Amino acid sequence: MNATVQPILTARGLVKRYGRVTALDHADFDLYPGEILAVIGDNGAGKSTLIKALSGAVSADEGEMRLDGKPIHFRSPMDARAAGIETVYQNLALSPALSIADNMFLGRELRKPGVLGSVFRMLDRTAMEKTAREKLSELGLMTIQNIGQAVETLSGGQRQGVAVARAAAFGSKVIIMDEPTAALGVKESRRVLDLIQDVKARGMPIVLISHNMPHVFEVADRIHIHRLGRRLAVIKPSDYTMSDAVALMTGAMKPPTEMAAA
Numbered sequence: 001m002n003a004t005v006q007p008i009l010t011a012r013g014l015v016k017r018y019g020r021v022t023a024l025d026h027a028d029f030d031l032y033p034g035e036i037l038a039v040i041g042d043n044g045a046g047k048s049t050l051i052k053a054l055s056g057a058v059s060a061d062e063g064e065m066r067l068d069g070k071p072i073h074f075r076s077p078m079d080a081r082a083a084g085i086e087t088v089y090q091n092l093a094l095s096p097a098l099s100i101a102d103n104m105f106l107g108r109e110l111r112k113p114g115v116l117g118s119v120f121r122m123l124d125r126t127a128m129e130k131t132a133r134e135k136l137s138e139l140g141l142m143t144i145q146n147i148g149q150a151v152e153t154l155s156g157g158q159r160q161g162v163a164v165a166r167a168a169a170f171g172s173k174v175i176i177m178d179e180p181t182a183a184l185g186v187k188e189s190r191r192v193l194d195l196i197q198d199v200k201a202r203g204m205p206i207v208l209i210s211h212n213m214p215h216v217f218e219v220a221d222r223i224h225i226h227r228l229g230r231r232l233a234v235i236k237p238s239d240y241t242m243s244d245a246v247a248l249m250t251g252a253m254k255p256p257t258e259m260a261a262a
């Protein structure tokens, strides 16, 4: 990575303990502008906990995080969202019975102007549907014809598309995706990977947590390897094979010391 480019999101020395379990053990993290950074690691390595700390879902016991060089202290995912970090969780957090448009705006609905406090104002359904349609079409998701359609009637890939479009629509700085292709078939995974590339092409840096090595090696610019609660190394997919990456994350291969600073 070019030494003159400053990372957009960093963490230094994050520690998170759950009773006797140390989920994060002085973990570091760096995300650079415009990149897709994959985070890989064995089960229980602490990937989800790292991502939860970065997205405000858990607060670390120790360590510091910075966004655009400024210290951040998130007390909730709402804080992280307000700072421009959007997360697409594994369980998607979509409401199946609500429409695509309603899901896009869940928790931040547009309301019509009025004299009463914002909670009492009428929802501006037309504006939400228009914006939802624009956002989905920007990302080439116009196969979803009916914006008023309930999310439960969509395929897994389409649902993931809505979740990604929502993150892309509201995330101004960083998008974090936790296993976005885990529950999808080959064709649907393909579309979601294309979507991730589209979001990147629009200049948005992405953190991608995945166990799927072919997907990681296809889309990632760099790969953060997490092991035993901390960052073991960062590699470029062009410099290593998938088996090397797996060997590193399972401890079968030791990282050369210079790799840890990549």
Ligand SMILES: Nc1ncnc2c1ncn2[C@@H]1O[C@H](COP(=O)(O)OP(=O)(O)OP(=O)(O)O)[C@@H](O)[C@H]1O
Binding pocket: 018, 021, 022, 023, 041, 042, 043, 044, 045, 046, 047, 048, 049, 050
């Ligand atoms: N809420 C919690 N309470 C207790 N222990 C937890 C909690 N969350 C995570 N842990 C523990 O912290 C460690 C790291 O878990 P984490 O989910 O971050 O790992 P991971 O790398 O995301 O794993 P996986 O790939 O299996 O999802 C594990 O030992 C896990 O059991």
